[in-house]
Amino acid sequence: MTQTEDPWLGTVPPMADGAEREKLDRSWKPQDLTDILDGTYVPPQPTVGQRADGVGMFYPGRIHSTVGESEGGKTWFALLASAIEIARGNNVLFLDFEDDAGGVVGRLMALQVSPDLIRKHFAYIRPESPLTDGWNKLELTQALGDLRPTYVTVDGITEGMALHGLELKDNTDVAKFGRSILRPIADTGAAVNTLDHVVKDKEGRGRYAIGGVHKLNGLNGAMYMLENRTPFGAGVIGKSTVRIAKDRPGQLRRHALPHSSGMHWFADFVLHSHFEQYAEASLVAPIEQTGPFRPTGLMKKVSDALVTAREPLSVRGVQDRVTGNKDAVRAALARLVDEEFVAVETGPRNAQLHRLVKPFSEEKSQ
Structure with missing residues (x-):
């Protein structure tokens, strides 16, 4: 068979037959969706490698x-x-x-x-x-x-x-x-x-x-x-x-x-x-916390912000210096207060100011 010209595809090679056709890349052919539509499709599972509790780490073929x-x-x-x-x-x-x-x-x-x-x-x-x-x-x-x-x-x-x-x-x-x-x-x-x-x-x-x-x-x-x-x-x-x-x-x-x-x-x-x-x-495997929420990464950032501050900071002052969700930063600051890393003082106009008592370390807290 001879090649033909198509205005969109350009030069089109002759259609192969039999075994030759099986060797060609068929990725542009519509896929068979039967197993997905009839409910027998099984999603890929991570079976390569293993966490200590038996959960796999990697997906085969990916x-x-x-x-x-x-x-x-x-x-x-x-x-x-x-x-x-x-x-x-x-x-x-x-x-x-x-x-x-x-x-x-x-x-x-x-x-x-x-x-x-x-x-x-x-x-x-x-x-x-x-x-x-x-x-x-x-x-x-x-x-x-x-x-x-x-x-x-x-x-x-x-x-x-x-x-x-x-x-x-x-x-x-x-x-x-x-x-x-x-x-x-x-x-x-x-x-x-x-x-x-x-x-x-x-x-x-x-x-x-x-x-x-x-x-x-x-x-x-x-x-x-x-x-x-x-x-x-x-x-x-x-x-x-x-x-x-x-x-x-x-x-x-x-x-x-x-x-x-x-x-x-x-x-x-x-x-x-x-x-x-x-x-x-x-x-x-990670262990679900049964005690109070402890965002240790943010607690360290808040502690570092208070170390470098020239004076005690309000909640807003802390939030301005620590990147992250403002509610999460507020929660981290509250945990530091509860665990006595930070003391709260009354400032001008009854403002609640936060002063670092001792630096927080993620490693020592775990």
Whole structure:
């Protein structure tokens, strides 16, 4: 058959038949909606990785992201999921644009994953040239075909995009990186988890990683944000709060608690590093507060505002200095008064002024 010309489609190739037609991309063909319409459709479930109470962390075949500040535990968090999958007898892959094999595998061994299990179920790739060069794409395809991993970590998105000549802040380039590298990996059935950094400005970062907003918008799985409470390091107990910044399939938030930030509290990630070669990691479910509401993050901000104030502040004075919902800021101030961190004094015209008695610390209050 010969090609034809269409005023809208342009050059139209001949219609393929039989086996040749099956090889073509059929994504523009209307999908079969039978299972959705007859009620048999089952939404995607997070079955990869596991919180301590058995709740899964990642959706198979979807793209996720874990973001946080440097040394906030992102790599340890990802390797905990790897260790869980390995313990289940599944294979995992670590695609690393940032570190080296010694650092990554050393941490996995510190989590007490044996060398034999690592040899059998873990693969590490450290790209030094773009996927489009030489045999690179074939090598990755071969590795994915041999491993059939259930979980793939992609560390160093900034470095990975730079390696491929893509601009971090360009949403088109962000989408291109996802479409050409992340999506094909997820299409094998693996849960893909990218590790990324947040912007430096704590007040203005919201739910976003550094770079284009498509990093969040392009995810079809979940985004976790790690808020570090106690730094991670050899010989110390590090702790980060894990919040859900996005949950496209909507099956994770039911296992989390609401938070004043708008992001649900999914877990506390704790890493007890006894020494460099031995660490214990745990992902603990949030505990519903039975006592008074304690917005600890806002309580710390209010305390800091009162530290820097030249004189005692009214409620409005506190609200003017602390970003956030005004009612939530008022509630945080009230908790500080009830817990005797702040004293209330009567000022001119019977104004209620607030003076800091002692600084508030989130770590010491937990």
